[in-house]
Amino acid sequence: MDRILLRLSSPSRGCAFASSLAAMEDLEKSRELFEYTSGRWIYNEPRRLAERRLAFNVDELLKAAAKSVNRPTSDIQSFRKIAEGGFNRVFDISMKDGSSVLARLPYPSTLPRSLAVASEVATLAFVGAHGIPTPRVLGYSADNNAVGAEYILMEKLSGRPIGDAWFDLSEQERLKVLLQIVKLETKLFAIDLPASGSIYYAHDLPPNTPKIDIPGSDGGLCIGPYAALRWWFGERGDLDIDRGPHEDPCLVLQTPAEKELAWIRAYGRPRFPFERAHRETFDYKKQDPKEHANSLVNYIRLAPHLVPSCSKLNLPVLRHPDLQPNNIFISEDFSITGLIDWQHSLVLPTFLAAGMPNLFQNYDDEESMSFVPPQLPDDFESMDEEERARAQEQFRRQHVHFFYLGFTQRMNEPHWHALEQETGLLKRRIFNDASSPWEGLNTSLEMDIVRVSQNWSKIAPADSDGTISACPIMFTEREVQRRAALDESLREVDSEMERINRALGIASDGWTPNESFESAKEKARLIKEEGLAAVSDDPWLKEMTEQHWPFDDCNEDE
Structure with missing residues (x-):
């Protein structure tokens, strides 16, 4: 995308026309700097744009950037936006000598305010001190300031993000990157941490905030409240609840569910499932939060039994929160030069922190689950072009899954030990579903509880006499x-929506590149016409389908 280069000097204006033209140019520059311009949404676009709108004082940000590298502002050559995602906007501040400072500003909608920036800054310093390549922080502000926005000033990493090139790497190139990732993760798993929570400088936390010092750390680093978005989403930031840190793994399991129970008691009301495609499964009826509250209570009863008896599995571990191609920087020879975006990082017990990054896992594939070396089909050469493309993509996913596990088994024993646990995946799934903000759907947590009860003999630790206590939650066969x-029905809907989204060329939230917007809108319009025509003989169903159509603007909180 063409970027506007904001020069720090302005041309003289000698006439009204020139002045008007300059005003238009300033308006366009302001839009480029303050608004999201890297894509469009085919539905609810005004809301997405409002979430990402951030006006700030450019001159004050430039002053802060220059000061961070002991330069006068006159040394600044240019200022331009280089990236923007779901939570932040990044600017390049280039100096006349060719060096750069990157400024990363979270959107007003990014939560938790202040703590997200404070935690990321401390986390970058902490992992950098333990051999993880990250950008060096040059300055930051997590409070009110002259810029009018929170910010982090960082050095510019060498290299480039892998990005979409990840999917086109050769086998050897992929293996080189995978091996380095596992080596870096091995360093993280080897760090001794005193508790679960998020990492901060103690001086950045509000007075009386619970914290546990990290022994041996320079600069007063500590473990403080969880910085993950789920703890602060919506009105959850207003709740007076326990947000950590926690030394007891049982509290790590229980408190996120208690957070959701507190929110339901204070703010819960019947609502439709957030994903509109799910609503037909529930006959377009609003769901009662009391049902989810009952599931949360059941989960809390199960939580003490989910804690492993092996002490090594309860050791706190920090991992990168979003290990995906755009956050992995590489050199021309595919050496990793840095990992970026540590926002919302968590320290969790090993059995909960373990797991394959989404970029590498292929759990839906039977061959991957059996941990056997992948191979292309015997008839690969005789396939047509479309079949070959599918087979190559399947092989790529199997290849990545297999070698990530293989490297982990060889080099990162604590992680491999956790991955080997037969019920580890189920424990992590139920923890995540119980922790997630309730948005009208209880099915995932309900089904997790069923699976725990079905696998109780493998999950519950044995008593001193070798017996296993009965599962506190029981279901009849009819309930199961x-x-x-219901779970299977929703999974089918999800699969169908993934297929439609691919056909439209949109992400799950309706985002699409600027150049694809009009085409995606037109395709969505045609799909809606076909969908309504298919139910035209049922007036009520047609009305509900139109009212809850997934690709139209809607009230997301109803």
């Missing part, structure tokens, strides 16, 4: 079948 059928 009802929950399983």
